[in-house]
Amino acid sequence: MTLSQAVEAAPEVPARPGGTVPDPLPMDVRRRVSALARTPRLLIACDYDGALTPVGSGATRPHPEAVRALRELADLPGTACSVISSRTVSELATLSRLPAEIHLVGSHGAEPDGTLDMAPAPADKADALNALRSHTEATATCYIGGGDGEEPVFLRLTGADAGIRVGDEDTPTVAAHRVPDTPAAAALLCALAAERRSWVFGERPSPIERMSLLSNQASVALVGPDARLVWMCHPEPDSPALFAEVLGGRSAGVFAVAPAHQGLPLGQRYERGTMTVRTRFSRLEVTDYLAPAAGEGRTDLVRRISGTTPATVEFAPRPDFGRAAVRLVPHPRGLVVEGAGFPMVLHAPGVEWHIDHEGNGDTARATVHPSSERPVVLELRCGTDDLSAPATGEEDRRRALHGHWSDWLDTLTLPETARRLSARSALTLRALCTPSGGVMAAATTSLPEEIGGVRNWDYRYCWLRDGALTVQALLSLGSTAEADAFLDWVHRVVASLPGPELLRPLYTLRGTDLGPEQVVETLSGYAGSRPVRVGNLADHQVQMDVFGPVVELIDRLAEARGTLADRDWDLVRSMAEAVARRWHEPDHGIWEERDEPRQRVYSKVMCWVTLDRAVGLAARFGRTADPVWEPLAADIAEEVTAKGWSATAGAYTTAYDGDDLDAASLHIGLSGLLDPSDTRFQATVTAVEAQLREGPTVYRYRRHDGLPGGEGGFHLCTSWLIEAYLATGRRAEAEELFTHLVDRAGPTGLIPEEFDPVSERALGNHPQAYSHLGLIRCAQLLDRAG
Structure with missing residues (x-):
C-alpha cells in the first residue's frame, strides 16, 4: 500500500464521547492565549504525533479543527505557523495536507521544507524552533507538543514564549501549561486564531462621529451609539485607559447596557445644554453622565437605566489599556474592583451579579428590572472604595449638573x-x-x-x-x-x-x-x-x-x-x-x-x-x-x-x-x-x-x-x-x-x-x-x- 493510499484509509481523530465539543480550556491556557494573540509577530509551532493527532490511537490524519485553525493563523499578518515532527517532510506533506504557508520541518528538525534556509541544518527540534524564531523575527512563540522528545523544546522557550504540553496529568513536563488531549489542543488553536484575527483586524467599532462625549472637565469618557462605554481614562484624561473598547475591542474593557430583548438603539441625544447623554431603546433608556468631581483623583460615572423592560449589564474594567487583569469581588451594595492600581467600586445596590473569571480578568453580568417609578442607577466610582449610599439623590445631582452646563451656556452670545x-x-x-x-x-x-x-x-x-x-x-x-x-x-x-x-x-x-x-x-x-x-x-x-x-x-x-x-x-x-x-x-x-x-x-x-x-x-x-x-x-x-x-x-x-x-x-x-x-x-x-x-x-x-x-x-x-x-x-x-x-x-x-x-x-x-x-x-x- 502506498503512503497516499494509507492516508485515505487512515482513521480520523476520534471525537470525545458525548460529542465533538471539547471541555473548556484551563484558565491559565486561556490567559496565555489572550497574551499570545496580541504579540506583534507570533510563531505557532507544534509537533504532529501528539499535538495534531493522538499518539498510539491509530489515527494518522490531523484533527480537522486544528488544521482549519492553522490555516486561519497562517493567513494572518505577522503570524507564522510550523509543524516540527519526527516524520519526514514528504510524509508530513502527504498526511497533513497543510497549505504551503505552514512550514513543515521533518526528521526531528533535520529536514526543513524547501521554503526555509536553515544552514547548517538543525540538530534537533529545539534547534529547528530557534531557527524558525530567528527566521520569522517572532516576538513570541507558542509551542504545542505531546509526543516523545518535546521536553528539550520546552526548556528552550523564554520570555513571552509559551510551552503547552498535550497529555494527562501523569506525564511530567517542564511546559508552563497543559491541555488534556488533541481535541483540546485543537480548541486552543481555534481560540488563538479567533483572538489573533480580532487583534490584527480589530473588532467592528462604532463610527467615530457617532460616539458622544461625557465630561465633568476633570474627566472625560465616550459612549457609543448603543450605550457602550467605549473610552475612559483615570485618574486624568491623559492617564492610561480604564475602558478602551474603541481601540482594542472587548478585551480592552466593557461596560455595556442593553435591553434584554436585544433590540437596536432608536437614537441618542444630549440633554439640551448639557453633557448628559441619553440613549433610547424600545421601552428602555440609558442616561449617562460624569458627576461633578467629588475630590482630587476621584471620578464618578453615573448610568441611569429607566423603562419598562429588563436590561442586561456587562461590566469588565481593564486598566492600563487592558494590560492589567482585575478581580471583581461582590459586595451587598455592588462590586469591588481589585488590581487596578487605584481604588474602584461599582455602586449597584440590589443587583445580583454573575462573575466569570475570564482570560484577562473578571467579567460581571446581570439582568436588571427597572420600572417607571424606580430606575436602576449604577455608579462607577474611581479613586475611592466608598460603597455607601450617596448623600444626594440621583435626580438632584443630575439637576445640579444640568445647571453647571446650561447656566454657563446661557451667558454666551452665540x-x-x-x-x-x-x-x-x-x-x-x-x-x-x-x-x-x-x-x-x-x-x-x-x-x-x-x-x-x-x-x-x-x-x-x-x-x-x-x-x-x-x-x-x-x-x-x-x-x-x-x-x-x-x-x-x-x-x-x-x-x-x-x-x-x-x-x-x-x-x-x-x-x-x-x-x-x-x-x-x-x-x-x-x-x-x-x-x-x-x-x-x-x-x-x-x-x-x-x-x-x-x-x-x-x-x-x-x-x-x-x-x-x-x-x-x-x-x-x-x-x-x-x-x-x-x-x-x-x-x-x-x-x-x-x-x-x-x-x-x-x-x-x-x-x-x-x-x-x-x-x-x-x-x-x-x-x-x-x-x-x-x-x-x-x-x-x-x-x-x-x-x-x-x-x-x-x-x-x-x-x-x-x-x-x-x-x-x-x-x-x-x-x-x-x-x-x-x-x-x-x-x-x-x-x-x-x-x-x-x-x-x-x-x-x-x-x-x-x-x-x-x-x-x-x-x-x-x-x-x-x-x-x-x-x-x-x-x-x-x-x-x-x-x-x-x-x-x-x-x-x-x-x-x-x-x-x-x-x-x-x-x-x-x-x-x-x-x-x-x-x-x-x-x-x-x-x-x-
Missing part, C-alpha cells in the same frame, strides 16, 4: 448661523478644558487618520497653539474664565523654564513634560489601525508658530476687558523677545511633520503676529514696546511675502524651498499680514481650492511628509478656506462649504478631526477642539457678513 450646533461646539470646547487650565486637543488617542494606517497620534495633551485657540473661541462667545485658567497654566509652564524660547509645543494637562512616546502592542487599534500610541514625540519638536496664538489670546482678552494685566504683558514681552531671537530658524510647523525642518510660511506669519500684536497692545494700554519689534515685524512680513511666494505654484506655498501648497499658508491673509484684497492672496485661495479641496473637505497638504499612507481632509482647514472665501468676497462658496462642514457633525453634534471624502467616513481623534472652534469662527463670520 451666532445665529448654525446656532444649535455652535452651542454644542461651545459645550464641547468647555468640556475639553480641565481644572488645571490645560486644554485637551481631543479626548482620545490613536483614532486613525487612515483606516488601517499608522498615522495614529495621542491628542490628550495641551498644545499651546490648540489651547490658546480653544479658549479664544470661548472668549469670543463671552466666556473669560477658560482664558484666565489657560493663561495661568501658561504662566506656570513658562516659570519652570529658563526662558520662553525653550517652550515645547505641548505638555501634559498639568503642565509637565510628557514621557517618551510608547506603543501599546496589546491593542488591535480602531478597525485594526495600529500602532496605538501613548505620548507624543512632537513635544521635542521646534514649532516657531506657538507664540503667536498665545499673544493674540492676550490681545483679545485685554480688548474684551479694557485692561491688560501686568503679568500678561510680561508674558507678551518675553514671547516677543523669544521670536526676535529665533524667528529665522526652520521648524517642523503646525502639522508636526516628522521630517526635516523647513522655513515655513505659516510659522513666519505667526512670528509676525506675535510682534504685531505686541506692538498694538503697547500702544493701546500705555506699555513700553521694545523699539526693535515694529521694524522686525516689517522685516518678517517683507521676507515671507517675497520668499513664500512661488511663481510656479501661483500661490504662497508651504515653505521657502518648494512649490507644494499648505492650507495653513492661508493665514498670510487671514492674519492681516497681507491685505485680503491682494491678488497674491486671492490666487492662493484659488490654488488651495484647486489642489487641496476635495468636495466637502480640505486637505492640509499633498506632499510626502516622511510617513507612509494617507489621511483625510482636516475640518480645521475647511474652516480656514471658508474664512478665506469670505475675506475675498466669495460668500456663496463660503456658505456652500460651511453647509458641508455642518453636515460632517455626528448625530449628537460632535465633530472629529478629519473626513475621508472617498469612503465618506469620519477619521481622527474625537471630538477635536480644532474642528469645533473652526465651526464657531465660521458661524460668527457668516453672521457678520450677512
